[in-house]
Amino acid sequence: MNSVTGREVRLAKRPNGAPRPTDFEVVTVETPAPSAGQVLLKTRWISVDPMIRIAIDANPLGGGVKPLPIGAAPPGPAVAEVIASAHPDYKVGDIVQGRLGWRDHLLSDGAGLQRVDPGMAPLSHFLGVLGLPGFSAYVGLKVCGELGPGQTVLVSGAAGAVGSLFGPLAKLTGADVVGIASGEARCRALTETLSYDRAVDRAAPDFEARLAAAVPSGVDLYFENVGGPMFDQVLPLLNLHGRVTICGLMAQYVDDGEHPGPDRLPGVLERMMARGLTLRAFRNGDFPQLREPFLAEVGALLREGKLAIPEHVTEGIENVPAAFCRLFSDTVVGKSVVRV
Numbered sequence: 001m002n003s004v005t006g007r008e009v010r011l012a013k014r015p016n017g018a019p020r021p022t023d024f025e026v027v028t029v030e031t032p033a034p035s036a037g038q039v040l041l042k043t044r045w046i047s048v049d050p051m052i053r054i055a056i057d058a059n060p061l062g063g064g065v066k067p068l069p070i071g072a073a074p075p076g077p078a079v080a081e082v083i084a085s086a087h088p089d090y091k092v093g094d095i096v097q098g099r100l101g102w103r104d105h106l107l108s109d110g111a112g113l114q115r116v117d118p119g120m121a122p123l124s125h126f127l128g129v130l131g132l133p134g135f136s137a138y139v140g141l142k143v144c145g146e147l148g149p150g151q152t153v154l155v156s157g158a159a160g161a162v163g164s165l166f167g168p169l170a171k172l173t174g175a176d177v178v179g180i181a182s183g184e185a186r187c188r189a190l191t192e193t194l195s196y197d198r199a200v201d202r203a204a205p206d207f208e209a210r211l212a213a214a215v216p217s218g219v220d221l222y223f224e225n226v227g228g229p230m231f232d233q234v235l236p237l238l239n240l241h242g243r244v245t246i247c248g249l250m251a252q253y254v255d256d257g258e259h260p261g262p263d264r265l266p267g268v269l270e271r272m273m274a275r276g277l278t279l280r281a282f283r284n285g286d287f288p289q290l291r292e293p294f295l296a297e298v299g300a301l302l303r304e305g306k307l308a309i310p311e312h313v314t315e316g317i318e319n320v321p322a323a324f325c326r327l328f329s330d331t332v333v334g335k336s337v338v339r340v
């Protein structure tokens with residue numbers, strides 16, 4: 001086999017605030033045929049995820065993470081097909097997933113690859129409901145403690161990739177589940193498609209009043225996907241012994257990390273103490289032992305038709321930057337994926 005000519009999306013410059021397509025460039029690359037112990041992969045689907053905004057920042061998470069170098073391809077998850085193999089464990093036609101990056105071809109020695117059973121679900125689902133966002137929703141449910149009838153669960157970023165599985169999973173416990181999303185269409189999707197009991201439009205001018213009205217018995221669990229000002233708005237609604245599970249801080253990824261303004265921490269701590277609140281954050285990578293049960297349980301729910309899984313599909317690797325930037329501006333419902 002000869003080398004293949006393909007394309008790769010690279011970071012051209014660091015974004016200032018919300019990312020823009022011009023922060024990236026699409027370049028042509030030559031990928032050689034595999035040597036012994038390697039496979040050549042052809043990407044079928046690429047995932048665009050908010051976490052990439054963390055990776056391309058100049059000072060990711062306040063210095064907690066190393067920034068992606070300029071000129072590198074963002075390490076987004078992808079599903080790919082083996083098109084040539086000199087690796088004993090893989091044959092042509094096998095489907096795999098991993099953090100393969102924003103490129104249409106890749107040589108791999110197999111490290112970090114996970115096999116995908118194409119009979120289980122459409123391939124794009126392995127980037128959404130059966131991929132990292134779905135896994136994050138599942139881990140979030142496991143770490144947030146007992147849920148059930150009589151409890152009110154509030155979810156921010158509810159119409160996004162994580163929220164569109166977390167809400168239905170929380171609903172299956174019998175809890176009362178309320179989602180926050182922006183715009184009427186997304187709020188309708190929450191209640192009509194994603195089994196949320198009620199939805200609150202964060203774009204409404206009277207959002208705070210609507211939020212309070214949507215949780216008349218207060219909030220027992222707040223599943224936080226966005227952070228920023230939303231956290232302050234939800235905090236007063238938490239019940240005695242309420243819990244906050246931090247999955248992500250989407251609203252804070254585009255700030256400069258300086259957090260100007262009055263120090264709100266003493267007020268947060270006082271409220272935590274007065275109400276006996278629990279606040280915990282989690283990273284899905286810390287729970288590899290939950291991967292098998294996740295695939296089994298969520299896979300079964302999919303087979304039984306108990307989950308509606310909205311996806312927003314963009315066509316073509318050249319449109320990966322635009323699809324990624326839309327996460328921070330537009331209002332799509334569910335998981336954003338790019339068909340390559």
Ligand SMILES: NC(=O)c1ccc[n+]([C@@H]2O[C@H](COP(=O)([O-])OP(=O)(O)OC[C@H]3O[C@@H](n4cnc5c(N)ncnc54)[C@H](OP(=O)(O)O)[C@@H]3O)[C@@H](O)[C@H]2O)c1
Pocket residue numbers: 049050051132133136156157158159160161162163180181182183186202225226228230246247248249250251252282283284285327328331334335336
């Ligand atoms: N802990 C982990 O291991 C882990 C793993 C994967 C992802 N995450 C995190 O989980 C969160 C959700 O990820 P996702 O894949 O579901 O992302 P997503 O599909 O892009 O959805 C995120 C949602 O956040 C809302 N949002 C965006 N900007 C906002 C702002 N400035 N203020 C308030 N809401 C805003 C948007 O909904 P509306 O506009 O409709 O409100 C959007 O649908 C992210 O913070 C991500 O980093 C964590």
